[in-house]
Amino acid sequence: MEKQQEIIEGAERAFEAEGFRGIGVDKILAHSGASTRTLYKHFGSRDGLVIEVLKHRHLAFMELLREADPSDPVGQLFEIQRRWTDGHINSGCMFLRARGEYAAISAEITAVVDDHKRQFGTEIGRRLEIALGFPDADLAMQIWLLFEGATALLGLRGTLALDTGKEAAALLIRARREYTP
Amino acid sequence: MEKQQEIIEGAERAFEAEGFRGIGVDKILAHSGASTRTLYKHFGSRDGLVIEVLKHRHLAFMELLREADPSDPVGQLFEIQRRWTDGHINSGCMFLRARGEYAAISAEITAVVDDHKRQFGTEIGRRLEIALGFPDADLAMQIWLLFEGATALLGLRGTLALDTGKEAAALLIRARREYTP
């Protein structure tokens, strides 16, 4: 019951550092010290492990969203991402990376990613409505772009990308409030 | 002199569809009909081909930037991306994908990506200065986030991501003009 989690968390670190397709099961398991037999007992296949890693990451991210300070609900998105970067390699969004590397061969992995992104997009809309007092799908999408852009550039520009995204989101929200009271 | 280009362009399509590490040289070459011998004669190694694909893509993108209508220099960034999406698979930024998949094993590929992104970041600053009349590094970074976010979400949300990014960029520029004349 415990090794399963260790394998998932080790694989998460391995995929962050070396990509999904560019690393073999032996190297993946070196991060947790488990044997190949244990991997196939718990996950059935390498792809099965990838799916569980993504689902684990999704749940962990949703948990961070739930814990976050409810004031400034939109700005907290970027703060959550800032906290996440401590102790992690910033190689862009793990979900989009998985989608790019598996799109041609695994519809199931694509579906897990799309599910996560759909939920995240909905969450942004929800948070924006709290901040604004009314829903605004266009502005929610704009903030989503800022978040994804900040995540993509985290590896190249560091946390400045998060500062910039947070600031731009606040600016757009302020402008929206002023022009439609 | 001609097969070399055919191999590069075929490989570009192959990497877009299947990722960089998730495809072998045989499948890469199936897109151009070339033999493995020709590949290794021209590029020396698989990694050598990857580098040439990225450099080719960089030059093609810079050429599109040069051709673009000079009025509305910032909005044109998104229009260029829109034109690019015709006839291409939208699997996120190819440079960032390459960086993620090769970061652990090829410093040269990482360097090519970083070079491209640095030049693109500079180009955004240049275009913003034209639109604004004065430089603004913070706003340039904000627009960069919008662009990268739109690119990342192109596969999931289609060209709506580009519309949204372009609109948000215009909004931010307008706000900046009004508050600091």
Add this chain to the structure above:
DNA sequence: TTTGATGTAAAGCGATCGTTTTACACATCA
């Protein structure tokens, strides 16, 4: 007409891939 450059076809190199298998260790609990 010969030479050299450029190409394909196809077999094979050792290495590594994902996966399975055999054999064994160590707990917990009936």
Add this chain to the structure above:
DNA sequence: TGATGTGTAAAACGATCGCTTTACATCAAA
């Protein structure tokens, strides 16, 4: 005590990997 569950170690499976090699075709320039 003995069955069961969970784990490791290590060898081996066929397939595929990046890459090299041999053999041969084409064609323009010298």
